[in-house]
Amino acid sequence: MKVLVLNCGSSSLKYQIFDMKNEDVLAKGLVERIGIDGSRIKHEKTGKDPYKADIAIPNHKVGVKIVLDTLLDDEQGVLKSLEELRAVGHRVVHGGEKFARSVVIDQEVLDVIEECVPLAPLHNPANLMGIRAMIDVLPNAPQVAVFDTAFHQTMPDYAYIYGIPFHYYEKQRVRRYGFHGTSHFYVANRAAEMLGKPVEDLKIVTCHLGNGSSIAAVQGGKSVDTSLGFGTVPGVLMGTRCGEIDPTVILYLMEQEGIDPKSMSHILHKESGIQGVSGISSDLRDVEEAASKNNPRATLALNILCYGIRKYICAYAGAMGGIDAIVFTAGIGENSTTVREMACTGLEFMGANIDRERNNVRGKEASIGKPGSPVSILVVPTNEELVIARDTRNLAIK
Numbered sequence: 001m002k003v004l005v006l007n008c009g010s011s012s013l014k015y016q017i018f019d020m021k022n023e024d025v026l027a028k029g030l031v032e033r034i035g036i037d038g039s040r041i042k043h044e045k046t047g048k049d050p051y052k053a054d055i056a057i058p059n060h061k062v063g064v065k066i067v068l069d070t071l072l073d074d075e076q077g078v079l080k081s082l083e084e085l086r087a088v089g090h091r092v093v094h095g096g097e098k099f100a101r102s103v104v105i106d107q108e109v110l111d112v113i114e115e116c117v118p119l120a121p122l123h124n125p126a127n128l129m130g131i132r133a134m135i136d137v138l139p140n141a142p143q144v145a146v147f148d149t150a151f152h153q154t155m156p157d158y159a160y161i162y163g164i165p166f167h168y169y170e171k172q173r174v175r176r177y178g179f180h181g182t183s184h185f186y187v188a189n190r191a192a193e194m195l196g197k198p199v200e201d202l203k204i205v206t207c208h209l210g211n212g213s214s215i216a217a218v219q220g221g222k223s224v225d226t227s228l229g230f231g232t233v234p235g236v237l238m239g240t241r242c243g244e245i246d247p248t249v250i251l252y253l254m255e256q257e258g259i260d261p262k263s264m265s266h267i268l269h270k271e272s273g274i275q276g277v278s279g280i281s282s283d284l285r286d287v288e289e290a291a292s293k294n295n296p297r298a299t300l301a302l303n304i305l306c307y308g309i310r311k312y313i314c315a316y317a318g319a320m321g322g323i324d325a326i327v328f329t330a331g332i333g334e335n336s337t338t339v340r341e342m343a344c345t346g347l348e349f350m351g352a353n354i355d356r357e358r359n360n361v362r363g364k365e366a367s368i369g370k371p372g373s374p375v376s377i378l379v380v381p382t383n384e385e386l387v388i389a390r391d392t393r394n395l396a397i398k
C-alpha cells in the first residue's frame, strides 16, 4: 500500500513515498528552482546513492510528472505502475478555521484553501499548484490535505483572540492560528510513547526550533496555546524573523524612517531574528561558533533565543497548570546541545533538570533530563511526512 507525500513551495517540491505496510520510506527527493534557470531533481531511493539531474522544469505540473517518471524508473524507481500509488497526501499551510483535521480533497476543500490564500499568501498558492498538478496527472488517486494550522484549532478563544476590536476577528479573520501543527502533534504523541503514558494524561511543552520556530502547550494531546499567531513572526527569535515585538515599534519605525508596509514586512520576516541581531548569519551553527569566540552580538542572539524559549516554557506550564515534559525538535531543537542547555538552565525550580551528559546527543530520540526528575526533557526528531502519510492512509484508503 503505497502513499506519496508532497510538500510544495513556490519554486520547490519535496516528496516522500511510503510503503504503509511497515511505514517504510521507499524514496524521497526534492525538485528545486521550478520556473527558474537551473532547475533540478535530487532523488534518493532508500539504500541507494542519491541521484541528481538537471532538467528544465517550467512549472509544478512538469515537476510532478518528473517525480512520477522518476518513481517509475527502472533503476531509481520504486513503482512498477502508477496504479500502485493508492493516494497522495499534501502539506497545506493554512486551513483557516474550517479545518481542524485532515480531509480528502474535493472541489469544496480546494475552494476553502483558495479562500485562505490572503492568510498565507506565499504558501497556500504553492500548495494549490501542487494539488492541482497532481490531480491533473493522477486523476484517479484520492488526494488528502494535511494542514499546518489544524492541530491548533483546539485552542480556547481566550488564547486565540487578540485584544483589538472584535469586528476585526469577525470581518478579517484576524486571530492566532499557529503553525507547525503537524510537527507539534507528532512529537507530543511520540513523547508520550517514549514516556509509556497516554498522551491524554500529559501536559507537554513542545519546542519546534528550526529556521522558523514555534512552541506549543499540548494538554491531553490537544494544543491549548502556541507562540506563532496570525502570521509567522511572533514567539521566539527565528532565523530571520523577529519573534515577539511591541507593535508600536513597527509603527514608530515606519513613521520615523518612512518605511512602507512591504519593506517593513521584509524587515520583520527576512532581515530580523538571529540574522538581524547577530549580523552574522541566520544559521545557528555560524552564530554558535562566533559566540564560542566571544563575539558579543552572536552571544546576544543566542541569549535572546534561549531566554525566549525559557519564558515560553514557564508561561505554558502556567497555562496548563503544570508540566510533565519538555520536548525539543526541528533543526535547532534536535541538534543544538547549547540551546537546549541554555533554555533549560533556570527551570530546576519546576522540576526540569537537564543532564549535561545525556544532553550530548544530536538528531535522535533521547531523554536528556536527570533520571527521576518530575519533568522529563526529551529530544524527538520530527516527522511531519509520516503524519501526512498516516492521515492519507486513514482517510483515503478503504
Ligand code: AMP
Residues within 6 Å of the ligand: 209, 210, 211, 212, 239, 282, 283, 284, 285, 286, 288, 330, 331, 332, 335, 336, 337, 362
Ligand atoms: P530546520 O528549519 O528545522 O531545518 O532547522 C534549521 C536550523 O537548525 C538552522 O538554524 C541550523 O543552524 C540549525 N542546526 C542544524 N544542525 C545544527 C547543529 N548541529 N547545531 C546547531 N544548530 C543546528
